[in-house]
Structures are given as structure tokens and as C-alpha cells.
Amino acid sequence: MKRAALVLALALTPSVQAAPAPTVTAQDLFDEVVYQLASFYSGPSDVRASDLRRKYLPEVQKLCGGKPECAAEQAYGLIEQLLGDLKDAHTNFYTPSQLEEVGKLLLGEQGQRRTFGAVTEALGAGGRVVLEVLPGSAAERAGWKAGDVLRRVNGVALDGQAGQAALGRASARGTPARFEGTRQGKTMSTVLTAAPLQVTPVSLSLRPDGLAVLRLRHFNTPGVGQQVHDALRKVQAAGTKGVILDLRWNSGGRVEEFLLSAGAFTDPTPLFLKTRVDAAKIGYGAGRYLVNGKAQEQPRIKTPARYTGPLVVLVDGDTASSAEFLTRTLLGRPSTQVIGEATAGVGDTATRFIPLTDGSGLQLTFARMLDAGEQPLGTRITPQVGASVDLAGLTRTGRDSVVEQAATLLNR
The missing domain is CATH 3.90.226.10 (2-enoyl-CoA Hydratase; Chain A, domain 1)
Incomplete structure (x- = not known):
């Protein structure tokens, strides 16, 4: 069953803080990621860092070929592809803003990402059912309860991928959103505004x-x-x-x-x-x-x-x-x-977060x-x-x- 937690889901070990970002090229960042994998990766994948370098180095060179400047962020998508080859859900790449958000949440601080604050699941008949309302959230303030069925947000049906996209847009805007649905068969309509939330553990x-x-x-x-x-x-x-x-x-x-x-x-x-x-x-x-x-x-x-x-x-x-x-x-x-x-x-397995020199970071499986x-x-x-x-x-x-x-x- 595919669930959507309308909060940032994170995992796994120590606190992290993005380092100040010097001038770093795409090639520099690529080399740094490969080095970290070669030196510290201890996860379930049998794919070697050297093989990944051999596969993706021509792509990095193609990205930057002939350019007087080739900033690190040019390589972000390629690095995500490289890590995807490991097929290890615990090894991931984070942009500087994502890493900063993760660092705040791991320290118990409130992040900036907005959320309505409910865990929901798709219904076969369309819409989404609320499984849990998180304490202190916009959903709790609006009176949502487990079992509420959400049919539409701002007039857009909450069905399939289009519904998920509408939900994401409504959350990211941080402006009032109207939800229509039912509670135990009776029509309900609520207006709430997504806001940052520190999830009570x-x-x-x-x-x-x-x-x-x-x-x-x-x-x-x-x-x-x-x-x-x-x-x-x-x-x-x-x-x-x-x-x-x-x-x-x-x-x-x-x-x-x-x-x-x-x-x-x-x-x-x-x-x-x-x-x-x-x-x-x-x-x-x-x-x-x-x-x-x-x-x-x-x-x-x-x-x-x-x-x-x-x-x-x-x-x-x-x-x-x-x-x-x-x-x-x-x-x-x-x-x-x-x-x-x-x-x-x-x-x-266990993972840790490793800040990279441009301010981005790796979540790396470092131990079994x-x-x-x-x-x-x-x-x-x-x-x-x-x-x-x-x-x-x-x-x-x-x-x-x-x-x-x-x-x-x-x-x-």
C-alpha cells in the first residue's frame, strides 16, 4: 500500500550541518562523491565506486566540455543517477537546501518545509483517507480526524498522480487551501494553510x-x-x-x-x-x-x-x-x-550524513x-x-x- 506522509520523512543517524560552500566545479563534486563511496560505503550493493566512475565520468565531461565555468549543481542530476545504480535506499544525495532542512530536523529544530500534517492513503474509489493527524499540525487545528476522506483540494480531485501533484502544490504555496470530502458519510469542507511542523516523536x-x-x-x-x-x-x-x-x-x-x-x-x-x-x-x-x-x-x-x-x-x-x-x-x-x-x-544497516564541499551532502550507508x-x-x-x-x-x-x-x- 502506498501512503503519503505530508511531512518530510527522514532517517537515520547523526546530526548534520552544511559546510560553507567554496567555488566547486561539477567535476570536483563528482570526484568527491566517488571518493566517499570508495572510502566509506559499506552497504548491500556489490557495485564498485570505480565502476560507477568509469560509467559516469564521460557524462560529467560532456556536461562541462568547452565551458569556462561548470558549477557543481550541474552535476546534481548525474550524481543522483549514479547513486541510484547502487539500489540502496539508504544512500542518497541532498542539495544544500535539502541538507539544511535535514540538519534542522535531526537536531530537533523546526524546518522550513510546509506540511498539512496528516498521513494519508489512496482509496480505490478515489480520494485519500486520513490515517493519522499529527500533533500541532494545520490538520489538527482544522479538526481533521482519522477516517476523514479527502476528495478534492482547491477543486482538483485527489485521485492518482494528478491528485498527489495538486496536494504538493497546495502544501508548497503556504496559502489557504480548501479541502472537500466526507466524515463518516457526511459532507465536510475545511480550509487550512500548510505550515512548517516539528513532528512530535x-x-x-x-x-x-x-x-x-x-x-x-x-x-x-x-x-x-x-x-x-x-x-x-x-x-x-x-x-x-x-x-x-x-x-x-x-x-x-x-x-x-x-x-x-x-x-x-x-x-x-x-x-x-x-x-x-x-x-x-x-x-x-x-x-x-x-x-x-x-x-x-x-x-x-x-x-x-x-x-x-x-x-x-x-x-x-x-x-x-x-x-x-x-x-x-x-x-x-x-x-x-x-x-x-x-x-x-x-x-x-546504519547511515550517516556527509557534508560535501559545495554545501550539498550524502546520506551514506557506512556500516552493517x-x-x-x-x-x-x-x-x-x-x-x-x-x-x-x-x-x-x-x-x-x-x-x-x-x-x-x-x-x-x-x-x-
Whole structure:
């Protein structure tokens, strides 16, 4: 199923800041990208940097042939093609403005990209259904709810690629947009303006049946692990009888934040982060992030919590990277079940962002994640119980069938 998160989806590890941009030619940038791949790439692709250079060097020379000046941005499209040959979703090129946006979001700052703030999915009958409304968003302020059906924006039908393009235009403009649709069969019309949004990573809701739903959206920013521990402390204080941990649409983030979050549920088994030149053993202990058995000063958890009660973890095809690491860790925990759809299948690598000399940057797979025995991790996780959102039921009732299925398991 193809979903659209009307927010910038990012992943995967440390903070990044674009470097000041000196005068750099297209050839310079091309050479720099090839060097980074040759020196540090440690992903699943068997394509060699030297082969990529041989293939694309004539194209770079053709771009710049006979020109007295050939700026770096002339090579951007070619570099994207080159990286596409790797067929590695975790290795990507970012323009200077994109890298700046990523850097802000990884630091927990509000970016400049405008969004309506909803996760939606296409309906077979046309239009899009709202799966989630993000806290603090324009959609929340306008009163959108899960299950709302969006049919048109500014009079353009939200069907297929044309509808997606209309949605993108309405978001980018930052001017009032009129949405028409239905809520549980009744006509609705709202006007809202897309705005920058800092996506809240952790939300907690307590249900009338005594269960808690812990929504964990990403691990991108410092402090996610602390928020998980704080939320579970509230769960324990409330005396809830079970927790639903929702990792759907979680594209991953910082490895250290995943480990700190895992420590709120169990004692996570250490992992090995293996690069081309060395390997580091990473883990969790007593609220601390461990590297080769040594507790790091930061990040750390103030007053760690430990929830030991019944747990159901929700995953789907957009659950990726660090969210897959967490799911795999929790599979070995007592009184835990995983339900949903098979995950994205990128839960065996780690990436970092590398600023380039013209201010652009690379997201590069620099390490493989290995288990405690230094064996490769499986890439994809298949849930113990299969489940997918009943979109027809969601539009009729506003209730998420996967969450309700999890609640049924916990209420037995």
C-alpha cells in the first residue's frame, strides 16, 4: 500500500550541518562523491565506486566540455543517477537546501518545509483517507480526524498522480487551501494553510478499556528515548493493563535513541556496528548508551523506567531501520506480540550524513548491523499476526482496525 506522509520523512543517524560552500566545479563534486563511496560505503550493493566512475565520468565531461565555468549543481542530476545504480535506499544525495532542512530536523529544530500534517492513503474509489493527524499540525487545528476522506483540494480531485501533484502544490504555496470530502458519510469542507511542523516523536493516549497506546513516530532527534521512558512511567502510574506500541510509518532514526527506547521495555541484546575498517559493540545499560561496554556521557536517560507488562507492537511496510531494530529486540521479550504487515526490510544497516564541499551532502550507508554473535541481521520482520488497516471500516467509524485487533489480544 502506498501512503503519503505530508511531512518530510527522514532517517537515520547523526546530526548534520552544511559546510560553507567554496567555488566547486561539477567535476570536483563528482570526484568527491566517488571518493566517499570508495572510502566509506559499506552497504548491500556489490557495485564498485570505480565502476560507477568509469560509467559516469564521460557524462560529467560532456556536461562541462568547452565551458569556462561548470558549477557543481550541474552535476546534481548525474550524481543522483549514479547513486541510484547502487539500489540502496539508504544512500542518497541532498542539495544544500535539502541538507539544511535535514540538519534542522535531526537536531530537533523546526524546518522550513510546509506540511498539512496528516498521513494519508489512496482509496480505490478515489480520494485519500486520513490515517493519522499529527500533533500541532494545520490538520489538527482544522479538526481533521482519522477516517476523514479527502476528495478534492482547491477543486482538483485527489485521485492518482494528478491528485498527489495538486496536494504538493497546495502544501508548497503556504496559502489557504480548501479541502472537500466526507466524515463518516457526511459532507465536510475545511480550509487550512500548510505550515512548517516539528513532528512530535512520542505521543501517549490512555484508552477507556485500561490500555495505553504509545505512538512512536521516529528516532530522528535527541531525547526520543527519554520521552519513551517518561511515557512508560505515566503508564505504570496509571495502572494500565497493557501497552500498544505503534511503530507504523516510523522510518527510523538514531541508533542510540532506539537502544535507549528499547531499554524502557527490556534489556536489549548488544549489536555490532561494522564499518569497512572496524566494528563497535553498542548496547544499553542502566539508562546509558554503551559503546564497547563503556557508558557514554550522552545520550543518557534520567530516571530510567522499565515496563514489564503485556505489550503488542504494531508494524507495517513503512516501519524501517531503527524501528525494525526495536521490533526485532522486542520479539524476544516475554508477553510481547508483533502484529501488522511485513516491515520495510532495511533493518540491517546504519547511515550517516556527509557534508560535501559545495554545501550539498550524502546520506551514506557506512556500516552493517550485526547481532551479538557478529552474524548478519535479517532485513525484514514478519509479524506473528498479520493485520492491515480496514480502510472501509476506518471511513465508516473512524476506528483503526489494527489498534482494535491489538486491544482484543491484550484484553483476553
